[in-house]
Amino acid sequence: MAEKRTDKVTITEVALLAGVSTATAGRVLGGYGYASEEIKKRVKASAERLGYRPNLLARGLITGKTRTIGVVAGDIQSPFYSSILRGIADVARAEGFGVLLTNSDELLARELEAVQLLLEKQVDGLIVAPCDTERSDHLRRALKGGCPIVQFDRMVKGLGADAVTVDNRKASREAISSLIDAGHRRIAILAELERWDSGDISSFIARVTARSIEPTTLFPSWQRLFGYVEAHLSAGIDLDRALIGRVGAYSLEAARLQALHLLRLPDRPTGLFTADGLMTAGAVDAITSLGVQIPDQLSMIGFDDLDWMSFLKPQITAVVQPVTAMGQTAARLMLERIAGSDSPPRHVTLELALTRRGSVSKPA
Amino acid sequence: MAEKRTDKVTITEVALLAGVSTATAGRVLGGYGYASEEIKKRVKASAERLGYRPNLLARGLITGKTRTIGVVAGDIQSPFYSSILRGIADVARAEGFGVLLTNSDELLARELEAVQLLLEKQVDGLIVAPCDTERSDHLRRALKGGCPIVQFDRMVKGLGADAVTVDNRKASREAISSLIDAGHRRIAILAELERWDSGDISSFIARVTARSIEPTTLFPSWQRLFGYVEAHLSAGIDLDRALIGRVGAYSLEAARLQALHLLRLPDRPTGLFTADGLMTAGAVDAITSLGVQIPDQLSMIGFDDLDWMSFLKPQITAVVQPVTAMGQTAARLMLERIAGSDSPPRHVTLELALTRRGSVSKPA
DNA sequence: TTGTATTGTGAGAACGTTCGCACATCGAGC
DNA sequence: GCTCGATGTGCGAACGTTCTCACAATACAA
Numbered sequence: 126m127a128e129k130r131t132d133k134v135t136i137t138e139v140a141l142l143a144g145v146s147t148a149t150a151g152r153v154l155g156g157y158g159y160a161s162e163e164i165k166k167r168v169k170a171s172a173e174r175l176g177y178r179p180n181l182l183a184r185g186l187i188t189g190k191t192r193t194i195g196v197v198a199g200d201i202q203s204p205f206y207s208s209i210l211r212g213i214a215d216v217a218r219a220e221g222f223g224v225l226l227t228n229s230d231e232l233l234a235r236e237l238e239a240v241q242l243l244l245e246k247q248v249d250g251l252i253v254a255p256c257d258t259e260r261s262d263h264l265r266r267a268l269k270g271g272c273p274i275v276q277f278d279r280m281v282k283g284l285g286a287d288a289v290t291v292d293n294r295k296a297s298r299e300a301i302s303s304l305i306d307a308g309h310r311r312i313a314i315l316a317e318l319e320r321w322d323s324g325d326i327s328s329f330i331a332r333v334t335a336r337s338i339e340p341t342t343l344f345p346s347w348q349r350l351f352g353y354v355e356a357h358l359s360a361g362i363d364l365d366r367a368l369i370g371r372v373g374a375y376s377l378e379a380a381r382l383q384a385l386h387l388l389r390l391p392d393r394p395t396g397l398f399t400a401d402g403l404m405t406a407g408a409v410d411a412i413t414s415l416g417v418q419i420p421d422q423l424s425m426i427g428f429d430d431l432d433w434m435s436f437l438k439p440q441i442t443a444v445v446q447p448v449t450a451m452g453q454t455a456a457r458l459m460l461e462r463i464a465g466s467d468s469p470p471r472h473v474t475l476e477l478a479l480t481r482r483g484s485v486s487k488p489a
Numbered sequence: 490m491a492e493k494r495t496d497k498v499t500i501t502e503v504a505l506l507a508g509v510s511t512a513t514a515g516r517v518l519g520g521y522g523y524a525s526e527e528i529k530k531r532v533k534a535s536a537e538r539l540g541y542r543p544n545l546l547a548r549g550l551i552t553g554k555t556r557t558i559g560v561v562a563g564d565i566q567s568p569f570y571s572s573i574l575r576g577i578a579d580v581a582r583a584e585g586f587g588v589l590l591t592n593s594d595e596l597l598a599r600e601l602e603a604v605q606l607l608l609e610k611q612v613d614g615l616i617v618a619p620c621d622t623e624r625s626d627h628l629r630r631a632l633k634g635g636c637p638i639v640q641f642d643r644m645v646k647g648l649g650a651d652a653v654t655v656d657n658r659k660a661s662r663e664a665i666s667s668l669i670d671a672g673h674r675r676i677a678i679l680a681e682l683e684r685w686d687s688g689d690i691s692s693f694i695a696r697v698t699a700r701s702i703e704p705t706t707l708f709p710s711w712q713r714l715f716g717y718v719e720a721h722l723s724a725g726i727d728l729d730r731a732l733i734g735r736v737g738a739y740s741l742e743a744a745r746l747q748a749l750h751l752l753r754l755p756d757r758p759t760g761l762f763t764a765d766g767l768m769t770a771g772a773v774d775a776i777t778s779l780g781v782q783i784p785d786q787l788s789m790i791g792f793d794d795l796d797w798m799s800f801l802k803p804q805i806t807a808v809v810q811p812v813t814a815m816g817q818t819a820a821r822l823m824l825e826r827i828a829g830s831d832s833p834p835r836h837v838t839l840e841l842a843l844t845r846r847g848s849v850s851k852p853a
Numbered sequence: 854t855t856g857t858a859t860t861g862t863g864a865g866a867a868c869g870t871t872c873g874c875a876c877a878t879c880g881a882g883c
Numbered sequence: 884g885c886t887c888g889a890t891g892t893g894c895g896a897a898c899g900t901t902c903t904c905a906c907a908a909t910a911c912a913a
Contacts (some may be wrong), residue, residue: 146863183899207571410800433797436774643873
């Protein structure tokens with residue numbers, strides 16, 4: 126059943142039926158080179174009659190272009206990545222490109238494997254959320270090999286490739302500042318903060334204070350902590366290390382536990398900033414189970430906007446990432462590269478918007 | 490920059506360096522046919538040294554297999570499809586397969602276009618959520634052309650292809666029955682119910698009552714309505730047409746409005762069944778804005794389980810679809826087909842579980 | 854008439870693999 | 884000694900396109 130591919134009608138057969146050479150048939154069907162009107166008509170009719178479908182493998186083999194974009198996401202199941210992917214797919218489809226998808230689960234080994242597969246499949250370019258901003262020789266090699274790369278969400282240090290990110294640091298600083306402006310002095314942060322090779326939280330804070338750290342190649346949650354620290358510094362408020370909730374893993378349960386811990390501190394924070402959607406979910410879970418009232422007993426701002434935040438109590442004021450636009454932008458940058466642009470690496474930073482929903486008030 | 494593909498080291502060069510023919514090099518690197526230990530070592534060393542990466546296009550062209558699965562989803566941005574996709578991608582990755590993704594947005598024209606593209610890219614098989622259970626000649630053609638197809642979520646009438654679905658009708662019937670058992674007599678349903686060519690709701694109910702309708706090729710929301718009707722019939726409860734909220738579109742806002750309408754009926758329902766995640770979201774939005782108490786003033790069961798349902802008030806008892814497993818199963822069926830299985834079309838029906846979270850009580 | 858540009862067509866070589874075949878070597882069994 | 888199977892290797896033809904030529908026909912200016 127699966128062996129009889131009646132499907133396999135080639136350009137040779139079309140040419141034969143139309144009484145022309147395969148070269149001519151190719152010119153008509155592929156839309157390149159000359160062909161008289163009469164022959165065009167004949168070839169098209171033959172193709173139609175035989176149900177001819179070009180074999181893009183063969184075309185790709187000779188042209189060196191597959192019109193396919195490879196994507197390495199962290200986990201498509203997450204709203205963040207699936208929205209990005211949607212943006213990419215939309216732009217790709219409009220231009221007749223295909224999208225080859227892989228998940229890295231934020232594991233370097235898997236990213237390696239994925240990039241390898243995509244390259245072997247001869248994708249025209251790679252859109253990647255790199256899971257390590259340092260050890261990324263595989264990306265460097267791909268780039269050197271002529272395969273354009275567009276990074277999103279984070280950037281590899283010194284990789285000369287395009288990137289689309291958001292200004293996490295600024296948005297976070299502004300969110301914290303708005304809490305400070307409302308009168309809050311004890312503001313907790315709940316963030317993943319998983320990987321950072323260069324020491325612990327204290328040394329990070331020290332380096333932020335000393336301005337001896339470059340934020341662009343940090344992971345988003347660190348950038349958000351960066352903004353948190355900066356906001357405190359510029360307002361002249363002392364940092365309380367106990368208020369920095371480092372979850373250490375991208376897990377709802379871990380976030381919930383850490384949130385419970387923060388909310389049970391003897392000197393409870395009056396404000397809470399969650400550094401991404403999952404952290405917000407964990408925090409809300411903890412908040413409802415403790416019966417803490419938003420915003421009366423706790424003011425809150427979260428990063429990422431998830432659908433339920435708008436229609437459930439408590440509604441959470443949130444920093445909205447333009448996720449779909451991020452995917453679209455990445456895809457557009459990629460298409461330009463594929464089209465041959467050899468401009469120096471571009472770094473597009475998208476704007477973030479704060480959606481106020483009344484989860485912030487003066488401290489009690 | 491993008492033109493110098495230093496990447497392009499072919500098997501010929503490897504063979505040359507190793508001092509063997511391309512055929513032998515191919516046998517070693519491709520892992521087919523004989524090769525002595527000594528030559529294996531030499532070839533592998535040369536490949537390593539040159540940084541050889543096989544060109545899967547060329548391999549695919551000759552073998553007729555690309556080790557790529559094409560997926561046509563409705564909208565990857567939705568939690569439903571992205572979870573399915575995750576399941577597919579996991580299984581595919583484990584077997585070294587790639588996943589080529591497209592969105593149909595449930596539009597036939599787009600599905601057509603997508604299938605076309607995927608076939609031209611010579612995918613080994615198609616995993617599809619067909620957007621029309623009747624007009625699907627493109628799928629029939631693909632199948633006849635030798636491209637295996639696995640459907641999920643819904644099935645095309647008379648298409649002899651594998652399928653993975655859940656028993657929507659049974660789960661819905663049981664959910665409604667449990668509301669009836671709790672004492673409810675006025676139970677509303679909120680469902681998309683967009684496309685059904687053969688008439689309106691009344692004629693659908695009539696045909697269900699007369700048992701003159703085949704549920705397997707209905708769209709899920711119709712199957713769920715089917716179960717709703719059946720549960721009423723078997724309990725001897727008259728159906729009130731006014732309680733059937735047909736949203737008519739897959740939209741949060743439309744769902745919210747329809748839910749508001751239902752909740753404002755003079756003789757308000759005491760129970761509510763929402764036929765999918767988006768409907769649940771719309772209903773919850775309406776419920777919180779009206780200040781209706783769950784479960785005191787309204788008992789509720791929803792289809793689909795979204796993360797927020799577990800940690801926000803009101804918690805909603807829900808029918809859980811094994812989404813990731815659905816994707817995995819679809820991928821496994823596909824891989825079996827690709828491996829050459831020519832068994833008659835298989836239809837796998839996955840079990841649904843009711844997760845009780847206390848949104849159901851006796852009517853007031 | 855000749856030259857030259859424009860338009861149209863076909864032959865045949867790519868592209869980078871795998872595959873069928875021929876052939877060579879080796880040991881074992883008779 | 885011979886045949887036979889198992890093992891190992893290379894040649895050249897696929898696969899289905901596009902691309903580079905060569906060349907023919909036509910048209911128009913010199």
